[in-house]
Amino acid sequence: MAKNIVWILVLVMLTATMNxxxxxxxxxxxxxxxxxVEARFGMFIHWGLYSILGxxxxxHTLPDKSLPNGSSWYAEWAQKRLEVPRADYRALAQKFNPxxxxxxxxxxxxxxxxxxxxxxxxxxxxxxxxWDSNVSDYDxxxxxFKRDIxxxxxxxxxxxxxxxxxxxxxxxxxxxxxxxxxxWEKQPSSESFEKYWQKKSLxxxxxxxxxxxxxxxxxxxWRNASKNHITPKRRDELIALVRKESPDCLINGRICYHxxxxxxxxxxxxxxxxxxxxxxRPWQTPATxxxxxxxxxxxxxxxxSGKMIALLAHNASLGGNYxxxxxxxxxxxxxxxxxxxxxxxxxxxxxxxxxxxxAKPVSATPSWGAxxxxxxxxxxxxxxxxxxxxxxxxxxxxxxxxxxNITACMRLADKxxxxxxxxxGGTLLTFKPGEENTIPVFYVDMKKxxxxxxx
Ligand code: JFZ
Numbered sequence: 001m002a003k004n005i006v007w008i009l010v011l012v013m014l015t016a017t018m019n020x021x022x023x024x025x026x027x028x029x030x031x032x033x034x035x036x037v038e039a040r041f042g043m044f045i046h047w048g049l050y051s052i053l054g055x056x057x058x059x060h061t062l063p064d065k066s067l068p069n070g071s072s073w074y075a076e077w078a079q080k081r082l083e084v085p086r087a088d089y090r091a092l093a094q095k096f097n098p099x100x101x102x103x104x105x106x107x108x109x110x111x112x113x114x115x116x117x118x119x120x121x122x123x124x125x126x127x128x129x130x131w132d133s134n135v136s137d138y139d140x141x142x143x144x145f146k147r148d149i150x151x152x153x154x155x156x157x158x159x160x161x162x163x164x165x166x167x168x169x170x171x172x173x174x175x176x177x178x179x180x181x182x183x184w185e186k187q188p189s190s191e192s193f194e195k196y197w198q199k200k201s202l203x204x205x206x207x208x209x210x211x212x213x214x215x216x217x218x219x220x221x222w223r224n225a226s227k228n229h230i231t232p233k234r235r236d237e238l239i240a241l242v243r244k245e246s247p248d249c250l251i252n253g254r255i256c257y258h259x260x261x262x263x264x265x266x267x268x269x270x271x272x273x274x275x276x277x278x279x280x281r282p283w284q285t286p287a288t289x290x291x292x293x294x295x296x297x298x299x300x301x302x303x304x305s306g307k308m309i310a311l312l313a314h315n316a317s318l319g320g321n322y323x324x325x326x327x328x329x330x331x332x333x334x335x336x337x338x339x340x341x342x343x344x345x346x347x348x349x350x351x352x353x354x355x356x357x358x359a360k361p362v363s364a365t366p367s368w369g370a371x372x373x374x375x376x377x378x379x380x381x382x383x384x385x386x387x388x389x390x391x392x393x394x395x396x397x398x399x400x401x402x403x404x405n406i407t408a409c410m411r412l413a414d415k416x417x418x419x420x421x422x423x424x425g426g427t428l429l430t431f432k433p434g435e436e437n438t439i440p441v442f443y444v445d446m447k448k449x450x451x452x453x454x455x
Contacts, residue, residue: 001274011221015305015416019073023055028374032166032248032250032300033250033265033266033282033436034050034267035116035163035215036117036163036216036219036250036265036282036321037282037319037321037356038116038352038357039116039117039163039171039321039357040116040312040315040322040356040357041112041113041115041116041247041291041312041321041322041324041349041356042110042112042117042118042119042163042165042284042315042321042322042323042397043106043109043110043113043115043118043119043323043324043325043326044116044119044120044286044287044293044323044324044325044326045106045119045120045121045325045326045327045328046121046124046167046293046294046295046325046326046327047075047120047121047130047158047294047295047327047328048076048095048121048124048126048128048130048294049089049092049093049126049128050075050076050077050078050079050124050276050294050295051075051294051295051327051328051329051330052092052095052096052219052265052330053075053082053084053092053212053299053360054075054294054295054296054298054329054330055073055075055078055294055295055296055297055298055299056078056082056297056298057078057084058082058084058183059081060082061076062074062075062077062081062082062292062296064081064082064294066450067081067082067083068184069081069083069182070082071186073290073291073292073296073299073301074292074293074294075292075293075294075296075299075327076124076125076126076292076293076294076327077125077182078265079126079174080125080174080182081186082090083176085101085273089109089126090138090175093128093138093142093143094143094144095143095178095330096140096143096144096145096307096330097143097144097145098145098328098330098331099303099332100144100331100332100333101145101147101149101152101232101328101331101332101333101397101439102332103149103152103153103155103156104156104159104160106153106156106334107156107157107159107160107162107293108140108160108292109334109339109444110160110162110342111160111162111290111351112342112343112346113343113345113346113349114340114345114346114348114349114350114353114356115324116158116162116163116357117162117163117164117165117215117216118153118162118164118165119164119165119166119167119216119242119323120150120153120165120166120167121167121169122150122166122168122208122309123167123169123173123379124167124169124203124294125169125172125173125174125220126174126175126273127169127174127175127176127179127338128175129336130149130150131149131150131151131207131208131211131212132148133204133207134207135168135199135200135204135207136175136176136287138175139300145425149206149317150166150211150212150286151211151212152214154212154214162213162254164212164214164215164216164219164233165214165215165216165217165218166212166214166216166218167218167219167220167252168204168205168208168217168218168219168220169207169219169220170201170219170220170221170228170230170238170255171201171219171220171221171226171230172220173196173200173201176196176199176200177195177196178191178192178193178194178195178196178197179193179194179196179201179437180193180226180230183225187228187229190228190229192341194231197234201238202238202241203243205238205242206241209241209245209246209387210245210247213246214246214249215248215249215250216249216250216252217242217249217250217251217252218252218254218268219238219251219252219254219255219302220254221254221255221256221257221258222254222257222270223257223258224258226256226258227258230255232256232259232261232281235255235256235259235260235261238255239255239263239264240249249266250265250266251263251265252264252265252266252267252268252284253266253267253268253283254268255313257295264288265282266281266283266321267281267282267283267284268283268284269283269284269285269286269287269320271286271288272285272286272287272288272402273285274311274314274315275318275320277318277363278302278318278319278320278363279320280423282319282320282321283319283320283321284318284320284321284323285311285315285321285322285323286314286323286325287308287323288303288325288435289292289302289303289308289323289324289325289326289337289341290303290337290413290428292327293325293327294327295327295328295329295330295335296327300372302341303339303341304341304437305340305341305344305345305436305437305438306344306437307346308322308324308341308345308346309344309345309438309439310387310389310439312324312349312356313355313356313371313373313387313441314371314389315354316355316359316361316371316373317361317362317365317371317372317373318361318363319328319360322363323350326338326342327331343378344437344438347438348438348439351412351413352412352413353439354385355373355387355412355441355443356373356384358375359373359374359375359385360373360374360375361373362374362384362453362455363455364367364452364453364455368390369388369390369394370386370387370388370389370390370394370397371386371387371389372384372385372386372387372453373385373387374449374453377384377445381407381445381446382445382446382448382449382453383443383444383445383446384399384443384444384446384449384453385412385441385442385443386429386441386442386443387439387440387441388431388439388440388441388442389439395429395430395432396428396430396431396432397428397429398423398426398427398428399427399428399429399444399445400450400452401426401446401450402422402424402425402426402427403420403421403426403427403429404422405446405447405448405450406420406427406444406445406446407445407446407447408443408444408445409429409442409443409444409445410442410443411431411436411440411441411442412441412442412443413440413441416432418431418442426446429444
């Protein structure tokens, strides 16, 4: 008998050491994408020559249905949708002089909002490089602005511990002869595209990697439109280049939207698309604050701060990220509408951070607008976070948790207790209605996690 007990003890100790060894091994070799999944929230920037136009050209403002391709709010598409002649668009380079640009200020704004990474358009579809490129003269070096925008941002990101990413339009390029064109224009032949691919696209990506060492690259294709040019072979050629130059750099799924393959790091949804379920691998939604990505001086469709916080919580509840865009003005400053919203969001993320960062997704949702995340507490008990994304209208929620299982129920931001009542096998919570422009977060601590919340 005593012998048996000794053996059991030895076994228990062995398993315990194995578990610890396993745990350290895991934390010593983090997966490349771990930081991204934990980060949850990033800042996207669309900035380039199109920012000078602000959505208007020659008496037309987007959207403008009098032009055959004018019905879009996307101001970064102005060259094509507003039919700006090539020479006139190119001449904008002489006007690009954002003297108010302050990289540290941008990154501080991102940090204060609770964002943990930053992605900027190094080159958008127009083909203009936002750095002094050795590959092309259609670049920052040919503007009056003689500073290194991407270099200053890389330094600021380092200083504030923010990950750095570049958007690079590897498929559409309206400047280079063989680059892909909007769908209403004639596409380059495959030989011509191959020349663009070898002479501009790949070399500029390599240049970005070698010069600025980004943590993430954001490529862009959509649906089936890019099928002929961005074949799996070219996709893999580009992935191989990135992996060789910078093995830790993340790659998004839009490198080849119709067929991202197994070697990318995370999936990117369509613009402003918030799925009803997780995507089975790391993912994010690229999202706008108004309708346009690039600066649009006449886009009045700004989402409220509360709406955007709700979308952040929605994505977090499904294990996804939220990459929220700002279109800076041509002088290098953020629009005031964006700054106000960043501030509101920052107050919320600061007060509710533990419900978002490092919290696990919970796919179960009540029938009306609440979302959940959860975590295991230090003592092995469980905390369920409840986001009232439906705002002030809803004040009662029935949880499928036995009242006897619940040890605490509070509002997260100020630890004000929530009224809990036992009703047929569950618990009824009664909340104080939330305020405008924010999303109240509550938590329930419990001894055991009901299976419905474990997925
Ligand atoms: C693209 C760009 O054309 C646009 O200017 C912006 O940069 C945005 C972030 O990305 O637009 C897309 C790309 C993909 C889809 C929709 C719009 N999509 O797959 O649904």
